[in-house]
Amino acid sequence: MVTSLNVDDQHRLVEAIRRIDAMSVQRERAVHVQALERDLGHRLDYARHDKEMLDVWALVDALLNYPGAAHALVRILRTFYPSSLPVRALGELVAELLPEPWLDQAERRELHELITSLERADPSLSHLGRFPMLYRRAVGPAWPQLDREVRSLHDVVALLEEMPAGRDGAPPLLLFVSDLAEYAGYPTATPFRDWVRRQVEAQGLNGAVVGRGRFPEVPRAEPEPAENYLIIECAPDALEADRYLVTAWLQVGREPGSTLRCGDEPLPLSRIPELLERLLTSESSVIGRPSPDLTIEFLLPRALLDEPVEQAMINIAGFEHRIGIRYPVIVRSLDRMRMAALHHEWRHKWDWLSGHSVDAPVCLLGQPGEYDKEELYSKLSGTSTAVLALAFPPWSRADDEPDEHWVGLVAGVPVVAWCRDGRDPAQFAREVKGLLAADVMKLPRRAMDLRRQALSGGLAGSGSGHLGLNLTLLFDDADRIPEPYVRLRPPA
Structure with a gap:
């Protein structure tokens, strides 16, 4: 879990969500979760349950796994129900229990959209074998290895966003995305590099530390040339x-x-x-x-x-x-x-x-x-x-x-x-x-x-x-x- 809460605090979040009428019924809750996924730029990976308490508990687990997800849910509910006292109470509880993430909403969403583009460019997921190595390079020896098989780069990015900067002041997330840009190649490399550059400027970091000079060159295969398609449409006259x-x-x-x-x-x-x-x-x-x-x-x-x-x-x-x-x-x-x-x-x-x-x-x-x-x-x-x-x-x-x-x-x-x-x-x-x-x-x-x-x-x-x-x-x-x-x- 990216953001760890004790059982009592997590239960407080569950009950606060269930007190909101629109979140107390699974069918209506699903509508707001879909809006949240669109806002985040990726799906929330959690198992649905028939029992309301278990389903909301699983939702809270998923919110804690993605930095900014709980804050985004509050923002969406405030848009739908601006005068709701239970929504206001949920917002106050989220502010109390969960610190504001250092990435803002737009930058986080753009990163996840870039990741989705990378996954579509390699639908066979052959690139997943490199992620543990890139993760280890970004976090260094002080942090534990990934404790499970990597199935989604969205999960890795969420994990890295919560990790503090190292001694050189570079957040592991930026180091990871910088290396990922070098590995990914055309056509996703340039957007990844632009995203890292903006974060370096916004955080006032040393670009040389985050850039390619920090580590030896990441070995990667040359990008395959794009396929060409000649499409002939025959529409009935x-x-x-x-x-x-x-x-x-x-x-x-x-x-x-x-x-x-x-x-x-x-x-x-x-x-x-x-x-x-x-x-x-x-x-x-x-x-x-x-x-x-x-x-x-x-x-x-x-x-x-x-x-x-x-x-x-x-x-x-x-x-x-x-x-x-x-x-x-x-x-x-x-x-x-x-x-x-x-x-x-x-x-x-x-x-x-x-x-x-x-x-x-x-x-x-x-x-x-x-x-x-x-x-x-x-x-x-x-x-x-x-x-x-x-x-x-x-x-x-x-x-x-x-x-x-x-x-x-x-x-x-x-x-x-x-x-x-x-x-x-x-x-x-x-x-x-x-x-x-x-x-x-x-x-x-x-x-x-x-x-x-x-x-x-x-x-x-x-x-x-x-x-x-x-x-x-x-x-x-x-x-x-x-x-x-x-x-x-x-x-x-």
Whole structure:
């Protein structure tokens, strides 16, 4: 626990909170806790309980674990209930028991937002192995080691904020964040350094003590270049059913996409390869992209999701070939992107998958009608069911009746793979097992490798049944939403 109170004092805080009408009922209390989490810039990690006393006690535990959290709760309650005597009493008790933290509200929130950005940049959490070492460097030998496995950098920062400055006058938190900036690399290093610089100036500290000269250089890997994405949207034209308004973006990493083409002239599908070839060979921003890797994403309406877009032929320097063997090619759902009501489940599953992408569970369907639609939706609604594989293509019907593929999208499943020509269920299960094993986040590149394998063994002839020539991969990153669609993560 960061701020330690004896049992009697903690009980006083619990009772003071329970005397506030809006905090005495769990449902209403949850609303104020959500407001508190938004104010802090991170979630409060504590176990909820059905019994009111235990639930409030757990909440107080969480408040004590994060400097400034109790003060922030009082500030929020005063905003909601400015004339409440119980709220005033809680504020006086917090002021009596808990000293004001040295970081102000805005600076603490900015730090936690930067940490969240770092965690999103490394969803596999591979960076966690370095935190104990950085912690030890910051606190020195006088403080104990971390007594548990580090699961959240927010917790480490809260712990360090409560530790007093050492003999050199440098708070351990600033030393830790300074080292973290050097380790994190692009694109989070500069904001971390700017944050440390402001704290050094505000506290009147010696910048050389806090900066890189205090310790030997922290060994770190060079930052990986940002991924490049060429996104092709095909929106149905309102007047001509067989033509589409085509928009193209280039997106680097998670930066906003730059528009390369905003079509006001509807095109038939047969013209898409020609447009794609022009973008790849003549568009300066695509040719001069920061790194050679490029993923091509087709943002398609439901009626086009089964189109073999990765089989489109392009001619580069006189060599004609399928785009699916040169670049990772995936499809994304235009309909889901346009339906804000479907975004919550989609984002929730993507967030889970980002942190559990190695050997993620797969829901495998061998034939249509295997489940009733509601039964299938219930099966897919669990957070950990984020990958769906089907041995059969979507329905080719013109109506909007939902099939298994659409039920998966409505349930928020971000990764769906299927065989366009239909498959024996047992054969498909064998073929797709290796494709979906290991890290799901690398699935687009593995699908490209499978397409190359289909052609490397003399299987390029028409009618070939190799899965690499018949695989559609829908891979919908809920963190990357091209303009002009609403971003799924609201601004802090």
